[in-house]
Amino acid sequence: MAHKNTAGDSTPAEPKTLVETAYRALRRDIIEGRLAPGEKLRVEHLKDDYGVGAGTLREALSLLISDALVVSQGQRGFRVAPVSLEDFEDITRTRVMLECDALRQSIAKGDDAWEGDLLAAFHRLTKAEEKRIGTDDREEWEERNRIFHEVLISACPSRWLKHFIAILYQQAERYRRLSLYLQPIPRDIHVEHEALLQAAMARDADKAGAILAEHIQLTFRSVQSIPMAQLNEKQAA
Amino acid sequence: MAHKNTAGDSTPAEPKTLVETAYRALRRDIIEGRLAPGEKLRVEHLKDDYGVGAGTLREALSLLISDALVVSQGQRGFRVAPVSLEDFEDITRTRVMLECDALRQSIAKGDDAWEGDLLAAFHRLTKAEEKRIGTDDREEWEERNRIFHEVLISACPSRWLKHFIAILYQQAERYRRLSLYLQPIPRDIHVEHEALLQAAMARDADKAGAILAEHIQLTFRSVQSIPMAQLNEKQAA
DNA sequence: GTTTTAAAAAATCTCGAGAATAAGTATTGA
DNA sequence: TCAATACTTATTCTCGAGATTTTTTAAAAC
Numbered sequence: 001m002a003h004k005n006t007a008g009d010s011t012p013a014e015p016k017t018l019v020e021t022a023y024r025a026l027r028r029d030i031i032e033g034r035l036a037p038g039e040k041l042r043v044e045h046l047k048d049d050y051g052v053g054a055g056t057l058r059e060a061l062s063l064l065i066s067d068a069l070v071v072s073q074g075q076r077g078f079r080v081a082p083v084s085l086e087d088f089e090d091i092t093r094t095r096v097m098l099e100c101d102a103l104r105q106s107i108a109k110g111d112d113a114w115e116g117d118l119l120a121a122f123h124r125l126t127k128a129e130e131k132r133i134g135t136d137d138r139e140e141w142e143e144r145n146r147i148f149h150e151v152l153i154s155a156c157p158s159r160w161l162k163h164f165i166a167i168l169y170q171q172a173e174r175y176r177r178l179s180l181y182l183q184p185i186p187r188d189i190h191v192e193h194e195a196l197l198q199a200a201m202a203r204d205a206d207k208a209g210a211i212l213a214e215h216i217q218l219t220f221r222s223v224q225s226i227p228m229a230q231l232n233e234k235q236a237a
Numbered sequence: 238m239a240h241k242n243t244a245g246d247s248t249p250a251e252p253k254t255l256v257e258t259a260y261r262a263l264r265r266d267i268i269e270g271r272l273a274p275g276e277k278l279r280v281e282h283l284k285d286d287y288g289v290g291a292g293t294l295r296e297a298l299s300l301l302i303s304d305a306l307v308v309s310q311g312q313r314g315f316r317v318a319p320v321s322l323e324d325f326e327d328i329t330r331t332r333v334m335l336e337c338d339a340l341r342q343s344i345a346k347g348d349d350a351w352e353g354d355l356l357a358a359f360h361r362l363t364k365a366e367e368k369r370i371g372t373d374d375r376e377e378w379e380e381r382n383r384i385f386h387e388v389l390i391s392a393c394p395s396r397w398l399k400h401f402i403a404i405l406y407q408q409a410e411r412y413r414r415l416s417l418y419l420q421p422i423p424r425d426i427h428v429e430h431e432a433l434l435q436a437a438m439a440r441d442a443d444k445a446g447a448i449l450a451e452h453i454q455l456t457f458r459s460v461q462s463i464p465m466a467q468l469n470e471k472q473a474a
Numbered sequence: 475g476t477t478t479t480a481a482a483a484a485a486t487c488t489c490g491a492g493a494a495t496a497a498g499t500a501t502t503g504a
Numbered sequence: 505t506c507a508a509t510a511c512t513t514a515t516t517c518t519c520g521a522g523a524t525t526t527t528t529t530a531a532a533a534c
Contacts, residue, residue, distance in 0.1 A: 017487065042514090054490080059296055157327075161331055279486090
């Protein structure tokens, strides 16, 4: 139970259907910014890019509405979800609230296996941090960072809380990535993660919560300095 | 801004497309229990019942995954989301947490217009309570109850919080309805709502939060007494 | 009598083409 | 020159049919 698919929600298994494949490819392209915020998603064009039929692509886009990465409007097709500083602030606040609560519960209920998973996730993340240069390495770091945060709250028994947190994490990741093209990371995230690990292992819920809150809010502040106008250029009327 | 579409999320406008129509009809049938928990949703059969093509119905079902009312599994089609006492308890806990926080913010930021909306919503709910006999009256009461709870937290500035709350409300409504067929409502909900209104109007966030928490938990307890086995009979393997 | 294997049936998934709607362009009139 | 109208283009939405996969049914072997 420890090593296999600790992530759970986001990547349950390998895609068994074309809809699933298109869904993941689209999600990736939106989060990584290849499809710009507010951009119109024309089915007739995209179906060629992703190599599927029109109906299949429509279904994949419908699935992306769950994640609030795509919005659909009556009879006017699909668009990439727009971005705004307000929205990101909202996401940050809500994340702080939900993740801190989940972390608290996780610390309270986590057993030895949880501690082991946490150590392992931190170790893998550390390894990825050391050689973080190329684009592939960045992808690997992103993945391991996500898993570390997931394992932190994995002992929280509330499926719904974890579900909502996963959605918000995805949203935050998009904002972070949209800004990364413009500005390298100034903070030393590793130190923050290590402090988080220590507090969690020591079962100090208050301290861990405080660190996590600060950690999430710092991500917001580092993006905040960037004018949103640069992010959603294609955001047509 | 006050009267028109205060609800917001769930019913933005009248359906402009067949997908939207099928989506709403399906959602209604699932929440009201006509489509039983765990029941298999065979596209080829359902497309006739709802009078749309296969692709259209598939798209509507994909949309319902956002609401966690439908689950899809690899290459094995769609099912109505299963129910369990654990799940309902989780929903209840999470609702208490999120709604209380949102109510607190709403009370802090609500202006005169909000107070007016709240009074109006309560009045309409009261009127519906008085003549709650037939099935149509019940539907009306359900709608106005939803709106009352929505208006309560409408002054909360967090869109995400309100989004998650709307999802959980829908889930809770399903559980409540599944149980209503078996057991009439013993509680005097009107008294609870009135106390909630008074506390909110008095800007007593602590008291209002406490009442709301109790209100939500009471709904859980009244359903709790019913064995879940009765609810998901069709929940095949 | 139970399990394994193989054929048949059903359902899902997928695609391409046709009707309804929106967006864009040119034309006409003040 | 600007606004309104009619026309053209483009896109969305929708349906029905065909290919894969799963499930069911039946027969055969242990």
